[in-house]
Amino acid sequence: MNSSVEKAIAESKIKKLVVAISSRALFDLDESHQIFENEGKEAFCNYQIDREDQILEPGVAYTLVRKLLGLNEKFQGVQLVEVILLSRNSADTGLRVFNSIQNHGLNITRAAFTSGNSPYGYIPAFEAHLFLSSNSEDVVKALDCGFAAATIFSSVPGNNENQQLRIAFDGDAVLFSDESERIYQAQGLKAFTKNEKVAAKKPLSGGPFKEFLSALHHIQTLFEPQDSPIRTALVTARAAPTHERVVRTLRAWNIRIDEALFLGGKDKGLFLDAFGADIFFDDQRGHCESAGKHVPTGHVPHGIVNQN
Numbered sequence: 001m002n003s004s005v006e007k008a009i010a011e012s013k014i015k016k017l018v019v020a021i022s023s024r025a026l027f028d029l030d031e032s033h034q035i036f037e038n039e040g041k042e043a044f045c046n047y048q049i050d051r052e053d054q055i056l057e058p059g060v061a062y063t064l065v066r067k068l069l070g071l072n073e074k075f076q077g078v079q080l081v082e083v084i085l086l087s088r089n090s091a092d093t094g095l096r097v098f099n100s101i102q103n104h105g106l107n108i109t110r111a112a113f114t115s116g117n118s119p120y121g122y123i124p125a126f127e128a129h130l131f132l133s134s135n136s137e138d139v140v141k142a143l144d145c146g147f148a149a150a151t152i153f154s155s156v157p158g159n160n161e162n163q164q165l166r167i168a169f170d171g172d173a174v175l176f177s178d179e180s181e182r183i184y185q186a187q188g189l190k191a192f193t194k195n196e197k198v199a200a201k202k203p204l205s206g207g208p209f210k211e212f213l214s215a216l217h218h219i220q221t222l223f224e225p226q227d228s229p230i231r232t233a234l235v236t237a238r239a240a241p242t243h244e245r246v247v248r249t250l251r252a253w254n255i256r257i258d259e260a261l262f263l264g265g266k267d268k269g270l271f272l273d274a275f276g277a278d279i280f281f282d283d284q285r286g287h288c289e290s291a292g293k294h295v296p297t298g299h300v301p302h303g304i305v306n307q308n
Helices: 003-010 028-039 041-050 063-077 092-102 122-126 136-144 179-187 188-200 209-220 243-253 268-275 285-291
Strands: 017-021 081-087 111-113 130-133 150-154 165-170 229-237 259-262 279-283 297-299
Touching: 003 136, 017 063, 017 122, 017 209, 028 041, 041 092, 063 111, 063 165, 081 092, 081 122, 092 111, 130 136, 136 150, 165 268, 179 188, 179 297, 188 243, 209 229, 229 243, 229 268, 259 268, 268 285, 279 285, 285 297
Parallel strands: 017 081, 017 130, 081 111, 130 150, 165 229, 165 279, 229 259, 279 297
Antiparallel strands: 150 297
């Protein structure tokens, strides 16, 4: 075991990362969801119960979850990461989901089945740092309550065989507040650039994913950089000279980001593919559409561009 990990365990300084996920984000439930949409709840329930011994195929976020849970193997029995299932299924229809969890060897033991109601209210009770769902309404409610949350946008399942967990973030309205984005939307690129140059040494306020990034950074500090099981990236449409404020903000937060890509408006998809992201988070649907063709993507419906 890494000496830093041993010291952290001895001093009880390890903080558990908790991720909540819906069943449709974890497994491929498109067929049963179509039955729900077309034939109603009763037909959906009968369909799931009749097939509760048929194992579900991995969904978009399956590889992400497998890698998150795999981090616990680095700590010899110390649970550093926990994944919680938050599902609109009933306990009856959720039996197929739990059977699939066990069959795939995923160590997920806690769940909330809400029989059609939104499960977002259980996020604080489970002390979750992140909520991933295929239901955009649940995600918006979670974000409005101050939690990091994203709607699984892509239909591309994660397939990165690299054992390292790789997570990429957009900047404004995701890691950072949308204060600068508001200037861009209202006054244009010239005003935005001028503002960021003037405010270069003034850290940006935190966005909805700041605390999630901080929790990932906490795990990274237990390892030497070259041995870290996690690699993070900032992938932003910003370019010089507006990059300086971002760099100084992360420095002020004392949070490490491993790679920073300042793309100046270039399409993000190919860069995320090159990074090998297990998931990418962005607030703008256009960027999500590009990214979703290459890597699993979560749309963060937060900030000025999502107000309408």
